[in-house]
Amino acid sequence: MSIGIVLGILLVAFLAGMDGILDEWEFQQPLVACTLVGLMMGDLTAGIVFGGSLQMITIGWMNIGASVAPDTALASVVAAIWVCGPVQLSVPEGLAIAVPLALLGQGFTMVLRRVVTRLVKVAENGVENGHLSRVTQMHLASLLLQGLRVMIPTGLFLLIPAAWVTSAFNALPVVLTMGLAIAGGFIAVVGYAIVINMMATKQLWPFFALGVALAAVKALNMVALGIIGLALAIIYVQLSNRQQPPSAGGDDDLDDLDRELEDL
Numbered sequence: 001m002s003i004g005i006v007l008g009i010l011l012v013a014f015l016a017g018m019d020g021i022l023d024e025w026e027f028q029q030p031l032v033a034c035t036l037v038g039l040m041m042g043d044l045t046a047g048i049v050f051g052g053s054l055q056m057i058t059i060g061w062m063n064i065g066a067s068v069a070p071d072t073a074l075a076s077v078v079a080a081i082w083v084c085g086p087v088q089l090s091v092p093e094g095l096a097i098a099v100p101l102a103l104l105g106q107g108f109t110m111v112l113r114r115v116v117t118r119l120v121k122v123a124e125n126g127v128e129n130g131h132l133s134r135v136t137q138m139h140l141a142s143l144l145l146q147g148l149r150v151m152i153p154t155g156l157f158l159l160i161p162a163a164w165v166t167s168a169f170n171a172l173p174v175v176l177t178m179g180l181a182i183a184g185g186f187i188a189v190v191g192y193a194i195v196i197n198m199m200a201t202k203q204l205w206p207f208f209a210l211g212v213a214l215a216a217v218k219a220l221n222m223v224a225l226g227i228i229g230l231a232l233a234i235i236y237v238q239l240s241n242r243q244q245p246p247s248a249g250g251d252d253d254l255d256d257l258d259r260e261l262e263d264l
Contacts, residue, residue, distance in 0.1 A: 001086075012033060012037055013073070013151040017149050017150030021143065028072050030072055030098075033051065033072075034083075035048050037081060043085075047083075050094050053095060054076060054094075057095065057098070057099075058075075068106055070099075070102035070103055070105065072102060072105075074101055075101040078101050078153070079095075081154075087165045104153075105150070105153075109149065112146065119138040123138040196208070207232060207236075210232070211229065
C-alpha cells in the first residue's frame with residue numbers, strides 16, 4: 001500500500017472522527033466513509049456496497065442524553081479497509097467485524113469525553129483571567145482529539161499485515177461469525193423500526209406500503225426505486241401546496257403544527 005493511499009485513509013479517518021461531533025458533512029456515516037475508503041483503495045464499488053449495507057445497521061444508532069452510541073466512524077473506516085483492500089473480506093464478513101469495532105470505538109469515545117471535561121475547566125479558568133481566546137483554543141483542541149480518536153487506531157490497524165487478518169478471521173468459529181451477522185440483521189431491523197416510528201403518520205403510511213410493494217418487483221433496481229420515490233415526493237409536495245390556502249400566519253400556523261404533532 002503506497003504512502004499516498006495511507007495518508008488519504010488517515011485523512012478520511014480524521015475527518016470522520018471530527019464529524020462524529022460536528023455532524024456537519026456526515027463523514028462519519030458509513031455510506032460516506034466507506035465510499036471514500038473504497039475510492040482511496042481503488043475499489044469504489046465495494047466501498048459503496050459495503051457502506052450501504054453498514055448504513056442499514058447503524059441507522060438507529062444515535063446519542064440520546066448521556067448515552068453514547070457505538071462508533072460508526074471507526075467501524076466504517078477500518079472495516080472498509082479490510083473489505084476493499086488486500087484482505088478482501090466479503091460484505092457479511094465485514095459487517096461481522098464492524099460491530100465489535102463500533103463497540104471498541106464507543107469505549108474510546110467515553111474515555112475521550114472524560115478528558116474533554118477537563119478542557120472545559122481550562123476554558124473557564126481562562127475566561128475568569130480575561131483570556132477569552134482560551135475558549136476557542138479548547139474547542140479546537142477537543143475537536144482535534146476527536147479526529148485523533150479515530151485516526152490513531154486506524155493507523156495501528158493499517159500496520160497489521162493482510163495475511164494476519166485473513167488468518168485470524170478464518171480461525172474464528174463459524175458460530176461466532178454467523179452470530180455477529182445475524183445480530184447485525186437484528187440491529188438493522190431495529191434501526192428501520194426507529195425511523196418508521198419517527199415518520200409514521202396517516203399521510204405517509206400509503207407511501208410506505210407502496211415502497212414495500214415496489215421493492216418486491218425484481219426488475220426494479222435501487223436507482224429506479226430512488227427515482228420513483230423522488231417523483232412521488234415531488235407530486236405530494238405539489239398537491240399539498242395546491243390544497244392548502246395561504247395562511248395569514250399567527251394562530252393558524254400554530255394550529256397546523258399542533259395537528260401535525262398530534263398525528264405523530
